[in-house]
Amino acid sequence: MELSLELRRTTGFQYILDTLTFMSPFGNELMRTPELYGDADALAAEFGRVSALLAMPEAGLLDLTGKFDRQLMCMKDIRGSLRRCAHGEALSILGLFEVKGLLLTLAEIRSLYDERLHLEGLSFSDSRGALAVLDPSGEGKHSFTIEDAATPELFAVRREKRAVEAELYKTTDDTKRAELKLKRDAACAAEDQQERAVCATLSQRLTPYCDGLLADCNACGRLDVLLRKASMRAQFGAVVPQVGGDAIEFTDMTNPEVAAGLQNRGVGFAPLSMTLHCGATVITGANMGGKTVALKTLAMNAMLAMAGFPVCAASGCVPMLKQFLFFTRRRPEDGGRSFYLRR
Amino acid sequence: MGILDLSWLRGRVVSVIGLVKNAGKTTVLNALLNEIYSDGSIAAPAVTSVGRDGESTDVVTGTFKPGIFIHTGSLVATASELLKYSDFTKEILISTNVNTPLGEVFVLRARSGGAVQLGGPSMTEQLKVLNQQFFALGADCILIDGAAGRRSLGAATVADGAILCSGASLDRSMEKVAEETEFIAGLMQLPLYNEKEDTVFCPGAVTDATLIELLKEGKKLAGKTIVADDPSKLLFSMTNYEKLKRLGAQMELLARPKLLAVAVNPVSAHGWRFDPIKFRARVTESIEVPVVDVVGG
Numbered sequence: 146m147e148l149s150l151e152l153r154r155t156t157g158f159q160y161i162l163d164t165l166t167f168m169s170p171f172g173n174e175l176m177r178t179p180e181l182y183g184d185a186d187a188l189a190a191e192f193g194r195v196s197a198l199l200a201m202p203e204a205g206l207l208d209l210t211g212k213f214d215r216q217l218m219c220m221k222d223i224r225g226s227l228r229r230c231a232h233g234e235a236l237s238i239l240g241l242f243e244v245k246g247l248l249l250t251l252a253e254i255r256s257l258y259d260e261r262l263h264l265e266g267l268s269f270s271d272s273r274g275a276l277a278v279l280d281p282s283g284e285g286k287h288s289f290t291i292e293d294a295a296t297p298e299l300f301a302v303r304r305e306k307r308a309v310e311a312e313l314y315k316t317t318d319d320t321k322r323a324e325l326k327l328k329r330d331a332a333c334a335a336e337d338q339q340e341r342a343v344c345a346t347l348s349q350r351l352t353p354y355c356d357g358l359l360a361d362c363n364a365c366g367r368l369d370v371l372l373r374k375a376s377m378r379a380q381f382g383a384v385v386p387q388v389g390g391d392a393i394e395f396t397d398m399t400n401p402e403v404a405a406g407l408q409n410r411g412v413g414f415a416p417l418s419m420t421l422h423c424g425a426t427v428i429t430g431a432n433m434g435g436k437t438v439a440l441k442t443l444a445m446n447a448m449l450a451m452a453g454f455p456v457c458a459a460s461g462c463v464p465m466l467k468q469f470l471f472f473t474r475r476r477p478e479d480g481g482r483s484f485y486l487r488r
Numbered sequence: 489m490g491i492l493d494l495s496w497l498r499g500r501v502v503s504v505i506g507l508v509k510n511a512g513k514t515t516v517l518n519a520l521l522n523e524i525y526s527d528g529s530i531a532a533p534a535v536t537s538v539g540r541d542g543e544s545t546d547v548v549t550g551t552f553k554p555g556i557f558i559h560t561g562s563l564v565a566t567a568s569e570l571l572k573y574s575d576f577t578k579e580i581l582i583s584t585n586v587n588t589p590l591g592e593v594f595v596l597r598a599r600s601g602g603a604v605q606l607g608g609p610s611m612t613e614q615l616k617v618l619n620q621q622f623f624a625l626g627a628d629c630i631l632i633d634g635a636a637g638r639r640s641l642g643a644a645t646v647a648d649g650a651i652l653c654s655g656a657s658l659d660r661s662m663e664k665v666a667e668e669t670e671f672i673a674g675l676m677q678l679p680l681y682n683e684k685e686d687t688v689f690c691p692g693a694v695t696d697a698t699l700i701e702l703l704k705e706g707k708k709l710a711g712k713t714i715v716a717d718d719p720s721k722l723l724f725s726m727t728n729y730e731k732l733k734r735l736g737a738q739m740e741l742l743a744r745p746k747l748l749a750v751a752v753n754p755v756s757a758h759g760w761r762f763d764p765i766k767f768r769a770r771v772t773e774s775i776e777v778p779v780v781d782v783v784g785g
Contacts, residue, residue: 221583238571238578238580239568239571239580239594242580242583242594243583246583287581287582288579288580288581288582288597289579289580290577290578290579290580290599303577303600306577306600307600310600310601314601333575333602336575336577337575
């Protein structure tokens with residue numbers, strides 16, 4: 146189930162997403178519409194991956210996150226080009242340049258991942274073959290050009306172009322220059338044709354790798370999200386909750402959005418501990434006593450847990466929840482003031 | 489005579505600024521490139537443009553425009569959609585993440601000579617980043633072809649030096665063109681601010697409205713110094729500036745690029761033309777920096 150923006154904004158879930166800086170276009174896309182895990186095993190696997198990251202000492206995690214981030218932030222979303230290439234369409238020289246950039250970044254990520262991290266269910270394909278197509282010398286340079294030696298025809302036509310240009314620079318006679326310009330135009334047209342043919346051949350050689358590269362883009366997005374989830378420990382003191390049982394139980398919950406508002410006024414957020422059993426629970430107390438904040442903090446943390454995020458609490462246990470309904474007369478534009486205060 | 493001292497150019501950014509459309513900015517850029525290529529001491533000049541340049545017909549006025557021809561080793565920053573109109577052999581170096589209506593701007597190295605159509609970033613901040621990228625990629629100097637009537641490239645944060653292009657397209661009257669050129673060249677050479685008393689700081693754009701407000705002070709303005717950020721922020725008319733000076737106030741700048749030369753184009757895109765020798769001589773009368781006519785000599 147998708148979590149609506151209204152629900153995310155009302156509870157403070159969106160504030161957390163906005164605070165976490167996703168580095169890749171793929172991570173950003175995944176978190177544009179976060180979803181609840183409908184399957185307990187998949188949720189447990191996701192928490193297993195987050196726990197594996199959180200098992201690292203904070204300094205080590207920060208170092209590793211920084212190294213991955215430097216690569217993730219270089220990524221461009223070129224999945225459109227990859228899909229076209231997968232369907233046999235020839236990429237332009239610019240398209241091939243961008244695929245080469247993606248392959249070099251993926252190679253760095255894969256190497257770092259293999260060396261420093263292994264998360265169950267998250268892997269990258271071996272795209273070295275694809276990189277060899279665009280970087281046959283293995284220099285690892287990000288620039289891209291179609292070399293003269295790509296085909297004998299291209300070699301010949303470029304040699305002709307250079308010879309005409311050299312003559313053009315030397316000639317001062319207007320008639321001769323006009324003739325040479327025509328010859329140069331013909332050479333440029335032939336070069337363009339040859340380059341297109343080379344681009345088509347290179348694209349064809351890349352086609353078998355495209356599905357793997359598309360999956361790698363998705364894996365980068367998931368890695369990006371996992372690193373941000375792990376960063377919640379340092380940012381919000383978040384922990385991985387337990388999933389199961391038949392009651393929602395949190396100890397010392399906080400709500401970062403409300404806490405930030407209070408901090409601006411020099412007040413601290415008093416952590417909340419709550420247990421909700423099946424059926425209806427009534428919350429009661431004085432006006433402006435924090436009933437709504439308590440409910441939204443509970444809802445936010447329960448939603449975080451079901452979306453595979455660590456929870457902002459000292460500990461938490463949540464059964465599998467399939468749907469959230471949150472009714473409030475308080476709107477985000479009320480600036481956190483209670484309904485009673487607004488009246 | 490060359491447009492400027494090429495030894496000064498190394499490691500620097502020069503913007504070519506036009507007072508009006510068809511002032512001859514691209515012709516000056518081409519002349520400068522030809523000087524660089526003939527001299528041979530600068531192997532990798534980098535070129536870009538604010539707006540579109542290098543097309544054969546002006547997309548706005550429909551008039552003929554000169555193409556831009558680069559040699560092997562030059563760097564260019566241009567939009568992806570314009571690459572199909574450029575016939576040099578391309579090595580794509582980086583994507584800049586700057587998007588224009590003509591696509592993303594890429595930096596390329598020419599592996600052969602050829603024509604290029606330029607369409608680079610238009611925002612000052614983007615140009616600053618691009619300049620850094622150009623130098624990191626090995627550019628020896630950077631030439632920026634500015635857009636028409638836009639003096640923003642004179643911003644000191646973008647360029648070390650500027651060439652001001654003026655021409656008959658500005659007005660039918662040679663005298664009026666010369667006066668306007670003298671006025672703008674004068675603004676570009678205002679003294680740099682030295683800390684002193686009786687100073688009025690005018691951050692941001694200094695417009696006619698700003699000057700009219702100052703002029704209300706009347707004789708109290710005598711001896712006062714009005715300080716603006718840089719020449720690109722001076723957007724007032726000659727009349728109000730003259731009034732300000734007559735009241736005894738002076739204007740200074742916090743920063744400015746060096747005005748390297750004024751290039752004059754005696755041919756108007758609208759059909760009339762000035763006598764090239766008289767025009768150049770008239771502009772030279774009132775301007776201290778070299779005045780050049782890159783076509784007429």
